[in-house]
Amino acid sequence: MTRRRRWPAALALLAAMVAPALVGTAAHASPETPRALKMHDELMVEVELHVQHREEVLTALLDAAERHAADVGQRSARLAALGYTGDLTKLEYVLPVQDYRLTAGFGESGPHWASVHTGLDFAAPLGTELVAVADGIVTEVAYAGPYGIRTVLTLQDGTEVWYNHQLQPLVFEGQAILIGEPIGLLGTTGNSIGPHLHLEVRPGGAAPVDPRAWLTERGLTP
Ligand SMILES: [Zn+2]
Structure with missing residues (x-):
């Protein structure tokens, strides 16, 4: 038990000795690093939100296109059932009653x-x-x-x-x-x-x- 306890203490000591050196090295390499990392994280969040938003917009557009296609299909079917022929997508007016x-x-x-x-x-x-x-x-x-x-x-x-x-x-x-x-x-x-x-x-x-x-x-x- 005592041996096991000594190991974490030794590791902590090692970390305490090495860490400032690492931070120092990093800081020496780029004084802006912590800030840059924060900016990078924020940017990644923004990118993710942007991608998410883009996906939502695309999904909404696809849904709208599908609905529109279904509407156009229904409209044409409705007008064909009334007896109209030709390009029914361009038909803007019909008679109020068909057999009269x-x-x-x-x-x-x-x-x-x-x-x-x-x-x-x-x-x-x-x-x-x-x-x-x-x-x-x-x-x-x-x-x-x-x-x-x-x-x-x-x-x-x-x-x-x-x-x-x-x-x-x-x-x-x-x-x-x-x-x-x-x-x-x-x-x-x-x-x-x-x-x-x-x-x-x-x-x-x-x-x-x-x-x-x-x-x-x-x-x-x-
Ligand atoms: Zn009348």
Whole structure:
């Protein structure tokens, strides 16, 4: 036991003799060494953080790219299901309903309207799906007197697209909707004599314009 105890003491003595010499040598070689070591450590931490951050950014970018690819795929599949063909990634507008018969145009006068007709009528069976003509935000879902159940889709340029006389809305106010996504079901609520969509287009939320011309300008033929 005593022998064993002596060894650490001897080693400590040896260390005490050698260490200052080593430190001295190091200090002689580079007076900045402790500081340089500290800087080196800090730099390594920074490099590690930088690499970590870079990896996080790259991972986020890859995730976003994957999501975007999935979104583009879903969007194209959705538009193809509506009957659209060609380069669907470039399609920015679609018709609000796909199988229909136009029954009244914009500006027509008739016994059913207080003055002139302010929209375009798409007649189709009750419950036919109505879709978003473009990407936008739902800014109103309400019962609007003669318009019946009305959903207002506000597009990115501020144009309001009104879906009137619905049987049932399928979206809620504040919801972001993508082109071709369901808006509601075609109905005959309000001042209507049969199932149809009365579509109104109001640039900037102001007076209605002819939806047929508006759609035609966007490459569609209602
Ligand atoms: Zn109408």
